[in-house]
Amino acid sequence: MTSILDSVDSRTKLVGENRLELLIFQLGTRQLFAINVFKVREVLKVPHLNQMPGSHPKICGVATIRGQSIPVIDMRQSVGMRPLEKDQDTNLIVTEYNRTVQAFLVGKVVYIKNMGWDEIMEPPSTGRGNYLTAITKLEHDNENKLVEIIDVEKVLAEIVSYDIGISxxxxxxxxxxxxxxxxxxxxxxxxxxxxxxxxxxxxxxxxxxxxxxxxxxxxxxxxxxxxxxxxxxxxxxxxxxxxxxxxxxxxxxxxxxxxxxxxxxxxxxxxxxxxxxxxxxxxxxxxxxxxxxxxxxxxxxxxxxxxxxxxxxxxxxx
Structure with a gap:
């Protein structure tokens, strides 16, 4: 699965060209979701998860990856859906946001798509749109499919409160x-x-x-x-x-x-x-x-x- 990120090294060439690469995935349904590849460290099959008593309900466990203990967040539950059921198509997307490393439990990882930012649109302001920064459309399985780009910062802010105190x-x-x-x-x-x-x-x-x-x-x-x-x-x-x-x-x-x-x-x-x-x-x-x-x-x-x-x-x- 890590091979899906082989193209990440080319991402620096996109800077200044108003382009991005999206990692497209599913959450147990046919709906497509995405995050920017810039934030992704690796994608892997779900390892054994150690439970954390008393942790936030959206954290489904801790994975030990390359000697590092990483909290695993249920992405499906985080955007207002029922928790994701683990099966053979379940994967972890390991990311780095705001100097912290975390993993997101997702369903099938589809592919990486190179796009222009001018192809990315603002999301609706209701329903699941509250958890999106943008939407776009892609050709997938011979259909023109909507892709929802998740506001990961909002997801994380609901789990770990950000301090605005000034020293x-x-x-x-x-x-x-x-x-x-x-x-x-x-x-x-x-x-x-x-x-x-x-x-x-x-x-x-x-x-x-x-x-x-x-x-x-x-x-x-x-x-x-x-x-x-x-x-x-x-x-x-x-x-x-x-x-x-x-x-x-x-x-x-x-x-x-x-x-x-x-x-x-x-x-x-x-x-x-x-x-x-x-x-x-x-x-x-x-x-x-x-x-x-x-x-x-x-x-x-x-x-x-x-x-x-x-x-x-x-x-x-x-």
């Missing part, structure tokens, strides 16, 4: 009045991730403008430029996810840098992807900072760093 030692009191009522553009397709950023920065008195994907964010930025506004007067910085429908964060950054009217905008890439990979991509596409998701102190550090730079820029003009 006192991180806060710079000299900047507090400068940050009050400042605006930041937050771009992310996950409502859970947007909420974490807005609630964290809200403690500093910062107003967050939220957009669900790069295309919507770029449209807003260009509208300000068309009106003769300076984007750095409108917002302190933009915090963007990497993976989003229509236009990903890498492409968004490239588009901003290519437009002389806003090329100087400070951009932080805020993502749950692995740090080493993204640090290289930050340099490639021209972001100013890379921040792993769900780290409030790092978010505050990015905002305060940018404010210091802005104040220095303003002093230099006097």
């Amino acid at each position: 006192e030692e991180v806060l710079d009191e000299d900047l507090s009045h400068h940050l009050m009522n400042t605006r930041v553009l937050v771009v992310d397709d996950s409502s859970t991730a947007r909420k974490q950023v807005t609630e964290t920065l809200g403690q500093l008195g910062i107003e967050c403008i939220e957009k669900k994907n790069g295309a919507h964010a770029l449209q807003l930025l260009k509208s300000w430029c068309d009106e003769g506004k300076n984007v750095t007067d409108e917002i302190l910085l933009m915090i963007t996810d990497a993976e989003m429908p229509e236009m990903d964060g890498y492409k968004l950054t490239s588009e901003v840098r290519a437009d002389s009217r806003m090329s100087h905008l400070y951009i932080a890439l805020n993502t749950s992807l692995s740090g080493s990979f993204n640090e290289a991509m930050v340099e490639k596409v021209g972001c100013n900072r890379f921040v792993s998701k769900f780290q409030p102190d790092l978010l505050v550090d990015v905002v305060q760093t940018r404010m210091r730079e802005k104040l220095e820029e303003e002093m230099g003009k006097k």
Whole structure:
């Protein structure tokens, strides 16, 4: 089963081309689901699972994989369906999100599909749509099938609460009045991730403008430029996810840098992807900072760093 991931090494070539690779799987029905291959470490048949008394009901056990104990989450149950029954088509998808490793119990793993982000659409806002970041359509078994792309960050947030507390030692009191009522553009397709950023920065008195994907964010930025506004007067910085429908964060950054009217905008890439990979991509596409998701102190550090730079820029003009 691991061979299904043989093409993963080519994923770095997709960066800046507004493309992604989806790992397509089922959850005991004919319906197709997906997650981005970027997050996947490996796929394997279900090993023996050790039970964890008192654990969250969506955790169906712990697997020992390559000497590491990894919690196993029932993906079917996590998106509002009945628990998945284990059979010969049951598999584990081992992933890394936000610096943690976990496995998801799924049904049959179908294949990997290379697609453009412009082929990915926003999900419905009702029913299981609450657990999706996007949907798309694929030809499968001679049918045009809907594929539901799961919001794994929401799934994980319902199992492990994310802290938005800010450490006192991180806060710079000299900047507090400068940050009050400042605006930041937050771009992310996950409502859970947007909420974490807005609630964290809200403690500093910062107003967050939220957009669900790069295309919507770029449209807003260009509208300000068309009106003769300076984007750095409108917002302190933009915090963007990497993976989003229509236009990903890498492409968004490239588009901003290519437009002389806003090329100087400070951009932080805020993502749950692995740090080493993204640090290289930050340099490639021209972001100013890379921040792993769900780290409030790092978010505050990015905002305060940018404010210091802005104040220095303003002093230099006097």
